[in-house]
Amino acid sequence: MRRIRITLAYDGTGFHGWHVPRVLQDTLSEVEGSPVHVTASGRTDAGVHALAQTAAFDLDNPIPPENLLRALNRLLPAEIRILSAAEAAPEFHPRYDAMGKTYEYRIYRGPVCSPFERNYVYHHPYPLNTEVMKAMAGLFEGQHDFSAFAAADEADAMGRSKVRTIFQSELESSGERLTYRVRGSGFLKHMVRNIVGTLIEAGKGNLSREQMLAFLEAGGKRKAGPRAPASGLFLMSVDYPAHPA
Amino acid sequence: MRRIRITLAYDGTGFHGWHVPRVLQDTLSEVEGSPVHVTASGRTDAGVHALAQTAAFDLDNPIPPENLLRALNRLLPAEIRILSAAEAAPEFHPRYDAMGKTYEYRIYRGPVCSPFERNYVYHHPYPLNTEVMKAMAGLFEGQHDFSAFAAADEADAMGRSKVRTIFQSELESSGERLTYRVRGSGFLKHMVRNIVGTLIEAGKGNLSREQMLAFLEAGGKRKAGPRAPASGLFLMSVDYPAHPA
Numbered sequence: 144m145r146r147i148r149i150t151l152a153y154d155g156t157g158f159h160g161w162h163v164p165r166v167l168q169d170t171l172s173e174v175e176g177s178p179v180h181v182t183a184s185g186r187t188d189a190g191v192h193a194l195a196q197t198a199a200f201d202l203d204n205p206i207p208p209e210n211l212l213r214a215l216n217r218l219l220p221a222e223i224r225i226l227s228a229a230e231a232a233p234e235f236h237p238r239y240d241a242m243g244k245t246y247e248y249r250i251y252r253g254p255v256c257s258p259f260e261r262n263y264v265y266h267h268p269y270p271l272n273t274e275v276m277k278a279m280a281g282l283f284e285g286q287h288d289f290s291a292f293a294a295a296d297e298a299d300a301m302g303r304s305k306v307r308t309i310f311q312s313e314l315e316s317s318g319e320r321l322t323y324r325v326r327g328s329g330f331l332k333h334m335v336r337n338i339v340g341t342l343i344e345a346g347k348g349n350l351s352r353e354q355m356l357a358f359l360e361a362g363g364k365r366k367a368g369p370r371a372p373a374s375g376l377f378l379m380s381v382d383y384p385a386h387p388a
Numbered sequence: 389m390r391r392i393r394i395t396l397a398y399d400g401t402g403f404h405g406w407h408v409p410r411v412l413q414d415t416l417s418e419v420e421g422s423p424v425h426v427t428a429s430g431r432t433d434a435g436v437h438a439l440a441q442t443a444a445f446d447l448d449n450p451i452p453p454e455n456l457l458r459a460l461n462r463l464l465p466a467e468i469r470i471l472s473a474a475e476a477a478p479e480f481h482p483r484y485d486a487m488g489k490t491y492e493y494r495i496y497r498g499p500v501c502s503p504f505e506r507n508y509v510y511h512h513p514y515p516l517n518t519e520v521m522k523a524m525a526g527l528f529e530g531q532h533d534f535s536a537f538a539a540a541d542e543a544d545a546m547g548r549s550k551v552r553t554i555f556q557s558e559l560e561s562s563g564e565r566l567t568y569r570v571r572g573s574g575f576l577k578h579m580v581r582n583i584v585g586t587l588i589e590a591g592k593g594n595l596s597r598e599q600m601l602a603f604l605e606a607g608g609k610r611k612a613g614p615r616a617p618a619s620g621l622f623l624m625s626v627d628y629p630a631h632p633a
């Protein structure tokens with residue numbers, strides 16, 4: 144038995160929930176001739192995209208990784224592409240070993256959204272104070288209790304810490320595009336989309352700096368949000384410790 | 389009655405045949421409250437995209453063009469976007485008045501095609517002699533009988549001239565991308581896709597310069613091709629005489 148680690152990209156538009164690994168599992172089971180279990184760094188919501196998700200699985204099949212990559216890309220739907228495949232340490236675990244993840248959220252502010260981008264941005268052609276949003280984005284950096292930014296079902300789950308560390312939280316404005324980029328130790332369900340929705344509220348002038356800080360205080364009961372649409376969200380990369388030499 | 393001229397972009401992926409104008413017609417009829425007939429510069433095949441198609445129609449409704457644009461973009465599916473709308477001369481006709489059209493055909497040559505580009509390129513990860521293709525592309529410029537590059541049903545239609553004038557026919561290579569750009573007085577059904585398919589055959593070494601020239605001779609009976617997939621083809625623009633001052 145060998146453990147294989149892959150990175151994959153997918154267009155989340157047509158996928159509901161945790162559909163991508165299931166498709167991957169079915170395809171790998173075909174290659175292996177028996178059921179294969181795929182573990183990923185985490186789930187992405189329906190409609191959320193990935194430029195570089197990490198996953199792993201065990202195979203008996205001695206197929207070289209580069210041939211496996213080609214075989215998978217032949218068998219998988221074009222919405223999912225394997226970008227790399229390599230042998231991994233037998234104990235490698237995409238979720239437990241992840242040190243951090245980077246997400247990008249893309250907003251298009253122009254009056255008319257290109258039909259070719261409709262599934263890959265959040266089209267928001269209304270006034271926003273981007274200077275306020277940029278300043279607010281920085282408030283998320285550091286260690287915070289993100290209960291106010293968790294999905295309703297996860298926020299209510301007892302006993303699981305909602306504390307996460309955000310290494311970088313930045314909003315960039317370029318012409319008619321706003322890009323929010325966040326790198327952190329881990330993310331709660333819907334957390335990035337709730338952060339973006341809250342930043343947009345701030346950009347509309349509906350939220351003061353004090354109200355934003357209150358959301359980030361432990362034990363806060365008020366929910367932040369609303370949640371921004373899935374289409375604008377991309378999982379950009381998952382960080383792991385450097386491979387042992 | 390006033391004539392309105394619009395430019396529109398559409399993602400042809402989900403559209404079959406002449407579906408776009410029909411959707412447009414239904415939406416305009418809703419706005420007008422009675423049937424509206426839409427004329428475009430020409431048809432695009434199922435799966436072919438447009439960055440700037442031109443169409444026109446008559447309305448009794450006195451709605452200003454900029455409000456009409458907003459109303460249409462609210463009512464139309466996001467795959468179709470109106471880019472501009474303006475009053476036109478009552479005799480303006482998008483097909484008869486067109487002086488030329490520009491198409492672009494996009495080929496991606498890398499081993500793995502991004503899931504986000506799968507519907508917007510032709511993925512061709514096999515060896516091609518691009519120098520040969522570039523030289524061959526130039527042969528199409530000028531006035532030729534394009535019978536060999538017409539769709540089978542159109543090629544057999546008697547009495548309609550297959551002579552067209554190509555102003556520019558160029559292949560550009562940049563990294564893993566090949567872009568074929570062609571501007572001409574008009575195009576037969578499937579003509580651009582048949583030209584690209586034939587250029588690819590030349591790039592594979594299956595077609596000599598003499599064979600290519602034979603396709604461009606009047607009265608040639610042999611069909612060129614095969615036809616390249618629709619996904620890579622974009623209608624870039626339609627040219628009209630400058631508006632009278």
